[in-house]
Amino acid sequence: MSYFNIDSIKERTGATNRFDAIVIGTGISGGWAAKELTGRGLRTLVLERGRDVKHITDYPTAMKNPWEFPHLGEVPMELKQKSPASSGHYIFKEPTLHFVVKDFEHPFVQEKPFSWMRGYQVGGRSLLWARQTQRWSDFDFEGPARDGFAVDWPIRYADIAPWYSYVEKFAGISGNKDGLPNLPDGEFLPPHEMSCVEKHFSQQVAKNYTDRHIIIGRTANLTEPKPIHYQQGRAKCQNRTLCERGCPYGGYFSTNASTLPWAEKTGKMTLKTHSVVHSVIYDEKKGKATGVRVIDANTKEMTEYYAKIIFLNASALNSNLILLNSTSNRFPNGFGNDSGVLGKYIGFHNYRGRVSAEYDGFHDTTTEGKRPNGAYLPRFRNVTKQETDFLRGYAASIGSSKMGVPTDGFFGEELKDQLSRPSEEGWSIGANMMGEVLTKESNHVRLDPNLKDDWGIPQLRMSVDFDDNDMKMLKDFYEQFTEMFTKAGFTNIKSMDTKRVPGNENHEMGGIRMGKDPKTSMLNKWNQMHACKNVFVTDGGCMTSTSTQNPSLTYMALTARAADYAVKEMRKGNL
DSSP states (O other): OOSSOHHHHHHHHTTOSEEEEEEEOOSHHHHHHHHHHHHTTOOEEEEOSSBOOOTTTTOTTTTOOGGGSTTTTOOOHHHHHHOTTTTTSTTOSGGGGGGSOOGGGSOOEESSOOOOOOOOBTTGGGGTOOOBOOOOOHHHHTHHHHHOOSOOOSOOHHHHHHHHHHHHHHHOEEOOOOOBTTBOOOSEEOOOOOOHHHHHHHHHHHHHOSSOOOEEOOBSBOSSOOHHHHHTTOOOOOOOSOGGGOOTTOOBOOTTTTHHHHHHHTTOEEEEOSEEEEEEEEETTTTEEEEEEEEETTTOOEEEEEEEEEEEOSOHHHHHHHHHTOOOSSOTTSTTOSSSOTTOSEEOEEOOEEEEEEEOOOTTOOOOSOOSOOEEEOOOSSSSSOOSSSSSOEEEEEEEEEOOOOOTTOOHHHHHHHHHSOOOOOEEEEEEEEEEOOOBTTSEEEEEEEEEOTTSOEEEEEEOOOOHHHHHHHHHHHHHHHHHHHHTTOEEEEEEEOOOOTTTTSOOEESSOBOSOTTTOSBOTTSEETTEEEEEEOSGGGOSOOOSSOSHHHHHHHHHHHHHHHHHHHHTTOO
16 A cells, blocks of 8 residues: 555656666665666666765764764763664764664664664765675585575676676775685785784684685775776775775775766766655556655655666665565565565674684784774685584684783873883784574565554564574684684683674675575576566675675675666667
């Protein structure tokens, strides 16, 4: 049942709102869709439900010092209490609060705890992301087929490898060529440097294991800009480690600094902000999507826009929400949902594990400056064969720091003197787990039958949780890192359950999964809807499984690949 009178809307808008393509969302994948479609000559409407954020001018906290914040970077308790789901997120801090959605601004229903972090503005969460960018390998794409859990991916590494290269060169990815079959190398700018204690750990792991490699992380920060980055108006990363505030230098990749300005230069892009997409329009006679219904976020008026192709990039769960709300005689259970899997098989990453340790050494060494990156351990469990009592595996991010001088019992001038002394202490190191959560039918989202948001759209009801496989994986992470640290000569080794709930890692995926069979999936190998050929989904909703790598680089590559295919098919008259 529609909240609006659709007939009167059509009458009011007429044929004045027509484009070649519509892109829904301006986050990482939406920005890439806009860039690629406009770059191929398509008049493209880009819809963003939030406000505009201009690169450089709209980063109000980018240059602030810690003491310039009224609450010294913390969020008042009253606001935390009004946003219980999002306030537990690491990005919910005073310097970034203007870029995050509070629970009461767009409520949702949690059947089980879920920390849904959203960014409703131009750029979305590309302003806030952690910038870690690893390629998938065939071990990842073949995972479901190998262990029989979920459905087989319709693509392999060879299909997406050239598109990884394509987006890496434009975005700017720093990293080292490590030659690992389970983590393919990319088109890298010079890597960051590991600390002395991270190098020590890497060397000891290489000495004690043949299947484990501690490497420097791969991140979307410009360590050495190329001409293509200067053409975007971006400059070298200043290593301020304040990326999530928005970077006025363009030192890290974001929609705002990179893809959207590039699309704007073509003269083919129309950007409309404060545009909440209600649903996708399906024409029963034509047998295709003809456009989208959009609600003005401020006036609550609805307008329809029409196009030949539609790219859905609203972020995984909002894309699920839009499709679930897009019902018609042809699709009574949600747009394109002939398989019945829409909203199901939601995945995420397990970030609950942390192991810390100390090293009594390198006393004459310290760190200089900052580094917007860390070390990384690629997945080593169940890569080539099933070897544990759980399916799939985990990766880990690793960081270290020099332990400070003792300050207990010091006050005033003595405390200042103590703090100014060079530390003669050793080092601390910590490993944070990123485990692959299996995409299960029981992990799902659906529309609430009664509750609506401020725009008359049903609220999303979430039922997503960990399972026994995740707990077995967590136990193995503790055991393996305790063993690795012990063999490397570390002491005071501690394991901790961070209790981070699903969603807290920003990596929600699935619900609109790719697959070979229309009976068990929503999208084909081109991210094209099986049941409606002119609709493409290239955000996290398309993911069949989650692997252990950060997903954004894969979204970028899938989007560029799908846009290339869509334009070619449109020009052939197939769409």
